[in-house]
Amino acid sequence: MMIRKMTNDDISSVSMLDSKAFNRPWSEQMFCDEIKKDYAYYFVCEMDGKIVGYAGIWCIYETAELMRIGVLPTYQGRGIGKQLMDEIGACAKSQGCERMMLEVRKSNEKARKLYEKDGFSEISVRKGYYDGEDAIIMERVYK
Numbered sequence: 135m136m137i138r139k140m141t142n143d144d145i146s147s148v149s150m151l152d153s154k155a156f157n158r159p160w161s162e163q164m165f166c167d168e169i170k171k172d173y174a175y176y177f178v179c180e181m182d183g184k185i186v187g188y189a190g191i192w193c194i195y196e197t198a199e200l201m202r203i204g205v206l207p208t209y210q211g212r213g214i215g216k217q218l219m220d221e222i223g224a225c226a227k228s229q230g231c232e233r234m235m236l237e238v239r240k241s242n243e244k245a246r247k248l249y250e251k252d253g254f255s256e257i258s259v260r261k262g263y264y265d266g267e268d269a270i271i272m273e274r275v276y277k
């Protein structure tokens with residue numbers, strides 16, 4: 135397993151992965167626009183030459199924000215999400231961020247567990263944020 139920065143050449147594979155991991159996938163154009171931003175840091179996880187996961191954050195001043203994390207359904211539950219969280223956490227700290235924030239659907243048990251294991255705690259709720267479903271706001275503070 136290898137984690138490295140996402141490049142333009144990865145976008146079609148990442149977009150394919152995204153359409154398998156999410157009900158509302160991002161378009162290739164959205165990924166192109168994202169990785170161009172100078173405050174955005176996107177990583178992919180490769181296994182046997184295949185992209186099986188990715189994650190991206192924005193680092194703005196002292197706060198990093200998790201934009202997206204996804205693992206191919208057939209590769210989930212093997213620790214890839216955790217490794218990607220480690221990578222983006224190290225990246226945020228190296229950019230001088232003091233905390234990371236994220237939003238997650240209340241019903242997304244897998245993601246919430248992953249974030250809790252990574253040291254995030256729930257700090258507030260946005261009522262009805264996702265088409266009527268609550269968004270849980272989580273934060274991890276880096277010492």
Ligand SMILES: CC(C)(COP(=O)(O)OP(=O)(O)OC[C@H]1O[C@@H](n2cnc3c(N)ncnc32)[C@H](O)[C@@H]1OP(=O)(O)O)[C@@H](O)C(=O)NCCC(=O)NCCS
Nearest residue numbers: 155202203204205210211212213214215216244245247248
């Ligand atoms: C959330 C997601 C990224 C986790 O990736 P993953 O590679 O499966 O996660 P890992 O194997 O590293 O598991 C890490 C932890 O997540 C939790 N987890 C993973 N699969 C789980 C499951 N089926 N049920 C409950 N918790 C689960 C566990 O706490 C696990 O730790 P443990 O194995 O020590 O118990 C992946 O499920 C995914 O891509 N989901 C669809 C997209 C999504 O919802 N993204 C997040 C919202 S932006």
